[in-house]
Amino acid sequence: MAQINIQGFQIRGVSSVVPEHELSNLDYELLTMSERKMLIKTTGIEKRRVAKTGVTTSDLAIQAANKLFDKLKWKRNEIEILVFITQSRDYYLPSTAVVSQNKLKLPVSCIAFDVGLGCSGYVYGLSIITSMMKAGGLKKGILLAGDVSTVSCNYKDKSAYPLFGDAGTATFIENTEGTNNWIFDLNSDGSGEDAIKIYDGGVRNLPSLESFLEKEYSGGIFRNGFNLALNGLDIFNFSVTTVPKAILSFLNLNSKTTESFDYFIMHQANLLMNETIRKKLKFDKEITPYSLKDYGNTSSASIPLTMTTMKGLNKEVSLLISGFGVGLSWANAIIENNPIEYLLLNNYEDE
Amino acid sequence: MGIQDLIKKLENELDEVENGSLTPETSIRDVEWWSSMHALVIIALIDTEYDVAISGADLKTIFTIQDIFNVIQEKKKNGSN
Numbered sequence: 001m002a003q004i005n006i007q008g009f010q011i012r013g014v015s016s017v018v019p020e021h022e023l024s025n026l027d028y029e030l031l032t033m034s035e036r037k038m039l040i041k042t043t044g045i046e047k048r049r050v051a052k053t054g055v056t057t058s059d060l061a062i063q064a065a066n067k068l069f070d071k072l073k074w075k076r077n078e079i080e081i082l083v084f085i086t087q088s089r090d091y092y093l094p095s096t097a098v099v100s101q102n103k104l105k106l107p108v109s110c111i112a113f114d115v116g117l118g119c120s121g122y123v124y125g126l127s128i129i130t131s132m133m134k135a136g137g138l139k140k141g142i143l144l145a146g147d148v149s150t151v152s153c154n155y156k157d158k159s160a161y162p163l164f165g166d167a168g169t170a171t172f173i174e175n176t177e178g179t180n181n182w183i184f185d186l187n188s189d190g191s192g193e194d195a196i197k198i199y200d201g202g203v204r205n206l207p208s209l210e211s212f213l214e215k216e217y218s219g220g221i222f223r224n225g226f227n228l229a230l231n232g233l234d235i236f237n238f239s240v241t242t243v244p245k246a247i248l249s250f251l252n253l254n255s256k257t258t259e260s261f262d263y264f265i266m267h268q269a270n271l272l273m274n275e276t277i278r279k280k281l282k283f284d285k286e287i288t289p290y291s292l293k294d295y296g297n298t299s300s301a302s303i304p305l306t307m308t309t310m311k312g313l314n315k316e317v318s319l320l321i322s323g324f325g326v327g328l329s330w331a332n333a334i335i336e337n338n339p340i341e342y343l344l345l346n347n348y349e350d351e
Numbered sequence: 352m353g354i355q356d357l358i359k360k361l362e363n364e365l366d367e368v369e370n371g372s373l374t375p376e377t378s379i380r381d382v383e384w385w386s387s388m389h390a391l392v393i394i395a396l397i398d399t400e401y402d403v404a405i406s407g408a409d410l411k412t413i414f415t416i417q418d419i420f421n422v423i424q425e426k427k428k429n430g431s432n
Contacts, residue, residue, distance in 0.1 A: 233390070234407065272391055276398055
């Protein structure tokens with residue numbers, strides 16, 4: 001088990017920005033009304049936010065960061081590291097983090113790079129940024145996380161289309177040299193690479209005219225090569241077997257139980273899956289928050305987005321967070337934190 | 352566990368099913384409301400209640416409630432979970 005222990009970090013603020021435009025799964029015409037109701041009940045996803053064409057993850061995340069700069073009064077020239085977790089970058093190159101460094105008016109001395117992870121990405125991101133800050137003695141860092149996933153989902157793919165929403169988030173992290181502990185457990189299994197995949201557009205399958213051709217898959221599902229393909233059953237089985245086992249051994253290794261935490265915040269995949277994990281681990285419903293109903297699966301933004309919908313992080317807390325999915329990749333963390341000063345959730349404002 | 356216990360749990364879990372309407376011979380795929388979502392609901396139920404993981408390959412062998420019961424028994428016996 002690859003475990004990373006880091007001392008003395010605090011999340012000072014978390015900010016989410018979501019597109020204003022909302023879609024309801026009750027209006028999804030490819031399903032009958034009773035199927036729509038079944039879908040909402042099972043996945044827990046009623047509504048999703050969808051970015052306008054041309055609005056990118058960085059547009060959302062930069063606005064989220066700017067809102068926190070306004071509140072926290074951090075000086076932009078104090079920021080020494082910016083890590084951007086996304087699988088829907090602005091350009092093939094350069095890195096979205098570097099573009100964002102300039103747009104956020106951060107100094108050129110700032111470290112900035114992207115990490116291409118999805119559902120596990122926020123937990124990975126916290127470990128990456130704090131590890132580098134610890135090693136370099138850096139004081140202040142920004143973790144941006146999110147995706148505009150809706151551009152990749154085909155309306156005629158009922159196995160994926162109703163699940164995803166768009167969001168960008170910013171988390172401001174300070175190295176306080178205090179004694180609180182953050183512990184990370186990070187994992188990967190590329191044998192499951194086909195479970196969630198966009199096949200074309202990378203170097204393996206270069207974009208071609210054929211990439212645009214829509215093909216029919218089983219059960220009246222249509223996709224082209226740039227669309228996200230999701231094998232629901234594989235993901236489901238991975239999530240309800242591998243993930244709880246990993247969390248349990250992580251807790252055992254660190255002499256923790258479900259009682260040790262104020263909140264268990266999971267990646268928001270779908271309610272049936274998340275509830276199965278929760279029940280297997282015997283976490284109380286009251287300490288397991290969800291934002292699925294209004295926002296769907298927002299990829300690496302789902303944990304910070306959920307944090308910004310919660311009450312209760314305005315006190316000293318011990319959190320268990322867990323991200324799992326595309327890769328396959330899964331990551332858990334124990335986060336001890338002082339009251340988080342600002343938790344902001346805003347609609348995207350056109351610029 | 353007995354098959355009646357499984358039937359009771361399935362009847363509780365599935366909104367479309369009335370209590371007392373399922374038998375071991377009921378073919379779950381032949382009911383008009385069946386969808387892939389129901390498959391996931393049943394897999395989740397079996398995972399939570401019996402700690403048995405049903406794979407995609409298992410699912411292909413399952414047609415009736417008796418088939419579900421047999422897969423659970425088989426997996427419990429082999430300790431394959």
